[in-house]
Amino acid sequence: xxxxxxxxxxxxxxxxxxxxxxxxxxxxxxxxxxxxxxxxxxxxxxxxxxxxxxxxxxxxxxxxxxxxxxxxxxxxxxxxxxxxxxxxxxxxxxxxxxxxxxxxxxxxxxxxxxxxxxxxxxxxxxxxxxxxxxxxxxxxxxxxxxxxxxxxxxxxxxxxxxxxxxxxxxxxxxxxxxxxxxx
Numbered sequence: 311x312x313x314x315x316x317x318x319x320x321x322x323x324x325x326x327x328x329x330x331x332x333x334x335x336x337x338x339x340x341x342x343x344x345x346x347x348x349x350x351x352x353x354x355x356x357x358x359x360x361x362x363x364x365x366x367x368x369x370x371x372x373x374x375x376x377x378x379x380x381x382x383x384x385x386x387x388x389x390x391x392x393x394x395x396x397x398x399x400x401x402x403x404x405x406x407x408x409x410x411x412x413x414x415x416x417x418x419x420x421x422x423x424x425x426x427x428x429x430x431x432x433x434x435x436x437x438x439x440x441x442x443x444x445x446x447x448x449x450x451x452x453x454x455x456x457x458x459x460x461x462x463x464x465x466x467x468x469x470x471x472x473x474x475x476x477x478x479x480x481x482x483x484x485x486x487x488x489x490x491x492x493x
Contacts, residue, residue, distance in 0.1 A: 345467075352448070359440045363433060368400050369409075373426065373434040376410065381423045391479065409433055 335343075357367050365373075372386060380386055387397040401424065404410040409430035415421040426434060449457055 355444055359444055370437045373430055376424050376426055377434045
């Protein structure tokens with residue numbers, strides 16, 4: 311009862327997709343849907359893994375970015391494409407858990423710099439180990455050649471799509487700055 315590429319039968323829905331499969335979709339669309347579904351499954355699996363660390367997906371991503379050198383709430387909000395109040399709420403939760411501290415910015419007395427605490431750095435490391443374990447587990451069904459082939463395919467997909475995302479963010483930020491200047 312399944313159509314090409316393992317999709318649900320035409321006119322039905324599978325457990326991971328709300329899109330109706332008609333059977334008329336180009337193969338690129340069907341494969342693209344599978345990639346989107348896989349991304350959703352990966353995020354859910356990662357969330358389950360992080361739950362064991364009492365950490366949300368957003369909190370983990372923020373800890374990783376601060377660990378990598380992003381030190382302002384504004385930069386984090388911009389990177390994640392969320393509002394300053396939303397990022398502030400998550401940062402406050404991390405501060406309350408003693409995973410993150412806000413310190414005065416030595417270059418600008420009005421601003422603060424974010425820094426991981428020792429506990430935050432340790433939890434960031436533990437979340438990376440959990441992510442690595444998940445990544446390895448996901449590929450256990452592939453032989454070495456399959457892993458290499460998938461790696462090459464993902465590299466070909468990742469770079470242009472990351473650039474597309476960055477370009478869209480730059481365009482959005484440019485529009486926002488333009489709107490601010492006009493008002």
